[in-house]
Structure formats: C-alpha cells, structure tokens
Amino acid sequence: MSFGGQTPTIVVLKEGTDQSQGRGQIISNINACLAVQSTIKSTLGPYGGDLLMVDANGKQTITNDGATVMKLLDIVHPAARILTDIARSQDAEVGDGTTSVVVLAGEILKEIKEHVEQGVSSQTIIKGLRRASAMAVNKIKEIAVNTSEGNQRETLRKLAATAMSSKLIHRNADFFTKMVVDAVLSLDQSDLNEKLIGIKKITGGALQDSLFVNGVAFKKTFSYAGFEQQPKSFSDPSIVCLNVELELKSEKDNAEVRIDQVSEYQAIVDAEWQIIFNKMEALFATGAKVVLSKLPIGDLATQYFADRDIFCAGRVASDDMERVCQATGASIQSTCSDIQPPHLGTCSRFDERQIGGERYNFFEGCPAAKTCTLVLRGGAEQFIAEVERSLHDAIMIVKRAIKNQSIVAGGGACEMEVSAYLHGYADKNIPHKQQAIVKAFAKALEVIPRQLCDNAGFDATDMLNRLRVEHRKGAVWAGVDFVNECVSDNMERFVWEPALVKTNAIQAAVEAACLILSVDETIRNEESQQPQAPQRGLPPGAAQRALRGRGRGMPRR
Incomplete structure (x- = not known):
C-alpha cells in the first residue's frame, strides 16, 4: 500500500549499524589481508628477519614463526583474521610452513584483485582457484620422491635441518637435528605423541650446553x-x-x-x-x-x-x-x-x-622409555623461547615425515615447478574465463622464491628468470641456492621438505582466498549509546559529547 504515491521507508537494522556490500567490500577485505601479508613476509626463509612484538603488558617476544606472529598480532579486521586461522591450522596439521601459507594466501588475493575490479564474478574466480589448487596438489604428489628406502635417520635429519634453516638456531643445526630425531624416534611409533617430549628451559650457558635426556627431567619441586x-x-x-x-x-x-x-x-x-x-x-x-x-x-x-x-x-x-x-x-x-x-x-x-x-x-x-626431555640452555629468556618454537617446528616435521614418507625440494623449487606446469596446462587445456584465474594462481606461487630472494638481498627478478628457464628445460628441482647466490638442484643439495607441507599450505591458502571472495557484505552491529542526563555544572550536551564513541563494544574512532 502506498501513502500519497510514495513507498514508505522500511528500517530493518537498528540505527548505528554499519553495512557495506558489493565489489568494494571484497576489495576492502583483500586490501586488509595484503596489509597482514606485508607484515609477515619479511620473516620468510633462511635470511628472513625476526619480529620483536610487545603486548599490552610489556611482554616481549622475538620470533619469525608465522603461527606465533599471527597469534600475537591483534588483528581487528574480521576478514584478515581468516589468515590467523589458516596459520594455526598449518601449525596444528604440519607444524611448519606457517609463514608460507599466509604469504601465499595474500599473493593469491593480490593476483585476482585485478579480476574482481574488472567485474569477473566471484563464483567464476572461486571455481578457477579450486581447480588450480586440485591440479597443483596432484602435481606435487606426482613429482614427490619417496624416502621409504635408505637411511631413515639421515633423511629425517636432512628434513629437520631444512625446517631449522630459517630459525635462530640454524648455525647449530647439526647439534639440534640429532637431538630432534632422537627425541621423535624415542616416542611410541604407533601414535608419536609429541606432548611426551618434555622441553625445559634454563637460562645461562651456551646453546651447546643443551641436553637430551632419554627419560624424564623436571625441576626440583617445593x-x-x-x-x-x-x-x-x-x-x-x-x-x-x-x-x-x-x-x-x-x-x-x-x-x-x-x-x-x-x-x-x-x-x-x-x-x-x-x-x-x-x-x-x-x-x-x-x-x-x-x-x-x-x-x-x-x-x-x-x-x-x-x-x-x-x-x-x-x-x-x-x-x-x-x-x-x-x-x-x-x-x-x-x-x-x-x-x-x-x-x-x-x-x-x-x-x-x-x-x-x-x-x-x-x-x-x-x-x-616412550618419552624424553630436552633441556635447553641459552643467554636470554626470549632467545630460549624462540629455540623452543624452532624445535617444535622441526619435531613436527620429523613426526609427519615418519608417517608420510614423500619429500620435495625446498628453496622455491617445488612452487616454480607447479607454476610452470599450471601455465603450460592453462594455455592448452583451459579455453574459457578460468584460464586467467589459473594463470593468476600460477603466478602467485612464484611469491615464495621471490620473497626468499628479496629477504636474502638477491636480485629477485634475475633469479626468477633463471628459475623459469631451468624449469622450462625440465629441471624439476631447480631452486634458489643461498650459499652461492645462484640456481641449483636443491634435491641434490639436501634442501628437503615433506610434500605434506606444500600440499597443506596450498589447500589452506586457496580455502582462505575462496572464503574471503565469497563474502560480499559485512554487517557490523554497534551497541546503541544510552543517553545520560547532563552533569551538574556542565553546559547542556557536554556530557554526551564527552562520552561519544566510548560506549561498551564500540570501536575507537
């Protein structure tokens, strides 16, 4: 029914509700995720820097562990929090690759941002990303090398050394890889419960004073x-x-x-x-x-x-x-x-x-003995805490490698091979709109070797061109050689990672990107402000002005 020829205004949401929708909302969410990515990407790789984080109580944490950084960052943007979730899921499932998964998710969103701006449907992009993800995972499984034969202990030490290469303890990798492999092999091999590896931290002494106890050690009680x-x-x-x-x-x-x-x-x-x-x-x-x-x-x-x-x-x-x-x-x-x-x-x-x-x-x-204890020594509490986080990553990698015995080469080799495969496949076999999306995903994978080079101070453009040439020639494991600043076969140089790290990172990053793309409306309810009577001695309205924006649950403006 109309009143005087005009349709009445219907108010569904209460006053003060912030409602944003459409393509602009998707781009805004992508920009928020890129801001998080730019914070964490400088920590990637053997020459990545560490972040010094100080919480509200003044507690300091020095770390380059992706899951720890994402947990300590007080992210308020709802879409950007999804990146925190995928870092945690990668940490729980694999234990390593937490920085890679956030950097990769951010780069996928960056590459497809242009398609969103041009008006390509979100559903088309999501289908293309899911298709590219499935192809990438299958390619990794196809090229992965099985390590079931040969010296298991030596293989596990190589994997642990690669996990430690980006950590503070990489100079003492030989000392700690033996400790980590001994620790995991001392567990019950049927369930490999890493919680039965006790880690005790005692300040003082040098890193080499750390002990491996084939049993239990705990601090003298009261x-x-x-x-x-x-x-x-x-x-x-x-x-x-x-x-x-x-x-x-x-x-x-x-x-x-x-x-x-x-x-x-x-x-x-x-x-x-x-x-x-x-x-x-x-x-x-x-x-x-x-x-x-x-x-x-x-x-x-x-x-x-x-x-x-x-x-x-x-x-x-x-x-x-x-x-x-x-x-x-x-x-x-x-x-x-x-x-x-x-x-x-x-x-x-x-x-x-x-x-x-x-x-x-x-x-x-x-x-x-189905348990053991690692007694860690070091000069500063923050340093020992970072050593503990580094050992946790290495322990989880060794644990996963015992259960899943397929490995790939690190140093960007695996990502470049998958990227080259997807580019070639998209040109020949995907004729419609999804071709551009698959190629954007393939380009996003190159962020890992590029960021590794940037953090090491190498010429990233030159190194990527060399890598592309090598992979087009069929050099499957060509990756960045950080020692000689060149391209080399990282499988022969023992830069190894479990294939599970790569497949899980790609799946989690694509899942996060699809989730962010599927959100095209955000409704934020703000609690209504209760008006209060003016205080005695203040001009009318002064009390309300003093309290404006300080209501419980309202964001600071």
Missing part, C-alpha cells in the same frame, strides 16, 4: 625441612607415583568431629598421626626408593623418608608425572594401602643435579 638429608642419587631404584596428600593438616580439614570430653581430643590427635604413619609405613614396605606425588608431601613425611634413605618429591606437575609413568612403567596410585610390585616403576639411574641456577631431578635409562 620441599620441606628434612629434604637435604635425603639421598640424591640411586642406581636401579623402585619408583612409586601417587595422587595422595601426605600431610597432617589434610586429615583435620577433611573431617568434622564432635567430642563430649577434653580427654577424647588426644585420641583424635593420635588417630590422625596414626593414619599418616600407616600411609608412610605402607610406602616404606613397598621397597620404593623414590616417592613422587602430585599432591603435597609435608615436613613430617619428608623427615620420615629422609631417615629411611628414601627420596620424595611432592607437587609434581601432572604432565611431568605422566611422562615419569610412561618412562619408568609405574602407575599412579590414589591409595597407599594396596601397592603391588607391578605398580612400581624403575630406571637405571636417578640423580638430582645442579644446572645453571636450578636443581633438576633426572630419571635416566628407563626400560619403558
């Missing part, structure tokens, strides 16, 4: 009087692991007793003492020489064990306790009354040692 009288070293001890509190106060706190006569109070006190003594005597009777508990072991129990040449530690962290059980074969007991010999664990050597300014308990030579 201790009571009598602890120093306990022995600090055993050979072949029996170990009992508890989830029991050995303190007097626990019995008082857990019961309410009512008495009629004062003389009965002594009987209650005696009963409390008797309960804890019964627990300790039961533990002594098991013949265990090391008693560990997740809960506190008080001063009475500490002194009792010291008198009988038994080592005890209370308040052991649950993850450390789980790794002790895995290594020694012990099982956690929640009572002291019925501990049988099968419940006890053992190791060939137990020691308490001083490392730097800390004292650590070591369980070595464990018969059931």
